[in-house]
Amino acid sequence: MHGWEYWVGHYGYLAIAIGTLLEGETVLVLAGLAISQGQLLYLKVILLSVICSFIGDQFWFWLGRRYGDRLIYAWPRLQPRVERMQRLISRYHAPLIIVNRFLYGLRALGPALFGTTPLPLWVFVFFNLVGAVFWSMVxxxxxxxxxxxxxRFAATLPLALVAVLCLIAVVLWWRRGRRQRAA
Incomplete structure (x- = not known):
């Protein structure tokens, strides 16, 4: 059986590439842990995650541009919500493109929705790249x-545990004395 170091060393960058094409937060947090332990290189992780997350969002944007209207009109109940989001996108496209990456579970839906608007491709490409860099680094x-x-927490855990137990003991002692005085 292989340990964490083996899997990270052999498949870490592949996991980052696949994970960031899709959602990627969990994979990147684990990559940050691996960087801190010297198992992965910071620059490689950032470059790979920027490239793959950028490509993934561009793909979803393209799908929205190509097929989005058909999907929107297939579900008439969603139309008012989609139209409201499209108005917001036309007004606040730059921050929404960047922030969309941080909305867990909406990573694919956001770019697809951006694709249904008349937003120029170059605008999405630029802010998607800015967002990919910012998101990856954060x-x-x-x-x-x-x-x-x-x-740091593990190093101070015994002391913290003693402090919590002492605090509980003091609170219980104080409550007991208060009950005795009330009786």
Whole structure:
């Protein structure tokens, strides 16, 4: 049986490529942990995640541009919501394209919806690239920060446990004394 280091070393970059084509947050947080442990290279992870997440969102944008109207009109109940989102996109397209990456579960739906609007392709490409860079750096940074947090937390866990137990004992002692005085 192989350990974490074997799997990360052999399949880490492949997992990042596949994961960031789809959603990718979990994969990138784990990549940040692996970077902190020296198992993956920061620059490679960032470049790979930027490229693959960019390509994935461009694909969904293209699907929205090509087939989006047919899908929207296939479900008339969704039309008012979609039209409202399209108005928001036409007004706030830049921040929405960038922020969409951080909306877990909407990563594919957002670019497809952007594709149904008259938004020029070059505008989506530019802000999609900006968003891919920002998203990759933030999510990998969270993973690296979690490693740092866990390292410090694990080192202080015994002290924290003693402090919590003492606090519980003091609260119980105080409540007991209060009940006795009330009786």
């Amino acid at each position: 999510v990998v940074g969270v993973g690296m920060g979690l490693h740092e947090f866990w390292s």
